[in-house]
Amino acid sequence: MGKGGYLSHSVIRNILLSYAYVTIWIFLSFSVIVYNKYILDKKMYNWPFPISLTIIHMSFCATLAFLLIKVFRFVDPVSMSRDLYLSSVVPIGALYSLSLWLSNSAYIYSSVSFIQMLKALMPVAVYSIGLGAVSFEATRLIMIQILLTSKGINLNPITSLYYVAPCCLVFLLVPWIYVEFPVLKETSDFHLDLLIFSTNSLCAFALNLSVFLLVGKTSALTMNVAGVVKDWLLIAFSWSVIKDTVTPINLFGYGLAFLGVAYYNHSKLQALKAKEAQKTTGQADDEAGRLLKGTESEKLAPKVDPGIRR
Template sequence: MADGVMKKALLSYAYVALWIFLSFTVIVYNKYVLDPKMYAWPFPISLTIIHMSFCSALAILLVRILRLVAPPSSPPMTRRLYLSSVLPIGAFYSVSLWFSNSAYIYLSVSFIQMLKALMPVAVYSIGVLFNKETFRTSSMLNMLSISFGVAIAAYGEARFVSTGVALQLAAVAFEATRLVFIQILLTSKGISLNPITSLYYVAPCCLAFLLVPWSLIELPILRDRLAASAFRPDLLIFGTNCLCAFALNLAVFLLVGKTSALTMNVAGVVKDWLLIAFSWSVIRDTVTSINLFGYAIAFLGVGYYNHAKLQALKAKEAQKKAAQADEESGKLLERAAGGNRKNDSQA
C-alpha cells in the first residue's frame, strides 16, 4: 500500500515537472523567436498560424488516421454543435494566442508573467457576468487584492510599454472568456475534450480565423521580405518550436488527467516564479524591487484563490460521498422492508 502511494506521488510530481518544463520552454522559445533583439522575427500571427497548422495536422493524424484518440461519442459532435459551441471558443482562442504572442515583442518575460496573475480576476468577473460564478464579497476582495498587486508591479516596471500591456491584458480577457465559454457551451452539454481532441476540433477553427488578420497585416510584409531575400525562415527553429507547443498540450493532458486542473494552477505559480528568475538572471531583463513586491501581493491573492477552490472541491466531494451513502442506506432499508413483508406473508 505504501509503495503504491509513493509511486502515485512520484508520478504526479513527474507530470508537474514535465508540464513546468515544457510550458517554460514554449514561453522562452516564443520570446526568443519574436523579440526584435533576439531572433528578430516579429510576426506573432504567422507564428501562431504555424503552431495551429502543425497541431491540426498531428491531431488529425492521431484522431482520424491512426485512431489513437477517440473523439467524444456521447453526445456526438454534430455540425450544429460545432458551429454553436466550438466555433466561438476557437474565435476567442485565436485572438488570445495572437495578442499573447504579440506582447512578447514589447514586454519582458517576467512582466508578462506578472500580468498573467490577473487570469483568476478575469475568469471570476466574466463567470459572474454569465452567472457561472456566485458573487461573494470575500471573492471580490480577493480579486481586488490580486489587481492591486499587479498594479504595483506595473508601476515598478522598468520597461513599461503601453501597447504591450494592452495586448497582454486583452489576451487575458479573451482567454478567460474562452474558459467560461467552455463551461457554458461544452461542459454543460456533457462534452469533455482532452487536449488532443480539443486541438482536433479547435485548431483548424483557430487557423481559419487567424488567416484573415494575417492576410491583411503580416502577409504583405512577409512577401516583401522574402522577395528581397531579407529573411529566410530557419526550419529547425520553427520545427522544434512547434514540437514544443504540441508536447505542451500532451503534458496538459497528462497533468490534468492524472492529477487535477487545480494542481496545474498551483504548478503555474511555481512556473511563474521560475520564469521571473530566469528572465532576470539569464535574459538580463530588469526586475525591480517594486515589481517583486507587487507580484508577491498578487501571488498571495492567487494562492488564496487556489486554496478556496480546493476547499470547494473537497466540500463538493464530501457532499457527493454523503449522497452516495444515503442512497446505499435507502437501498438497504428497502431490502430489509421487503424481507419483512415476505416473512409476514409466509406467516
C-alpha cells in the first residue's frame, strides 16, 4: 500500500475483476429472468410449464458441457471420486433443481418486481447459513463455494456445470413425471419454438457458467449482495416496460436493502486495505530480519589482518 492509504495495483486489479464478474452475472441473470417470464407468463408466450423449461435448460447445459469437455477438448476433464460426487455434487444438484423449479414457477403467478423484492432476503440467508438457515438457494451457493474452493479440486465453470447439470436434470425428472408430463401428454397442440427455446437455453447456460465463475472468484455472499443491483434493474424494467405495480413502501423497503449493500461494499473495501497493509508490513519485517541477520553474520565473522601473509 502506498502513502495515504492508497490501494496497490494488485488489489485494484482484483476489485476490477470482481466488478467485471458481477457485471457479467447481472446482465445474464437479468436476461434469463425476463426471458423466462416471457415464456411462462400466460399473458405473453403462454407456456406455463416451469419444470419442463428447467429440464430443457439442464439438458442443454449438460449436453454442451459434455461436448466442450469430451468432444472438443475445450477444457481438461477433472477426476472426481465417487464419495466426493455423492457428498458435494448430488446435494447441489438437488438444491439447484428445487431452486429453479420454485423460482420459475413463481413467475407464472407473481410479478417480476414482487419476486425480486422477496429475493432481497437472500444475502441474510447466505450470511447466516451456519446458524441454521435452510434456504435452498443460499445452501446451494454455499455448497458451490465449498466445492470450488475447499475440496482440493481445480474446477472451472464448465467442469462444474458438467458434473452438476446432469445431477440436477435427474432430480427434475421426478416432479416432472407426476406434475407436468400428464398435462403435456394431453395437450394436442404442444410444440416448441426452436429459436425461442434454443436462445433461452443458451442464455441459461451462460448464466450457469457465470454463477460458478462469480462464486469461485469471489464468494456466495458477494454474488447475492450484488444481486440487489440486479433486482433494482428488474424492478425498474418491470415497472416501466411490463407495467407491474410498484408502491412507495416497496421502494422504501428495497432502499434499506440497498443501503445495507453499500455498507457491505464499504466494509469489504476496508478489509482489503487492511489485508494489503498487513501484507506490506509483513514483507518489510521479513526484509528487516534478513538485513539484521546479515549484519549479525558480519559481526561474528573472523577478521583477517591484511598485513598477514600466508
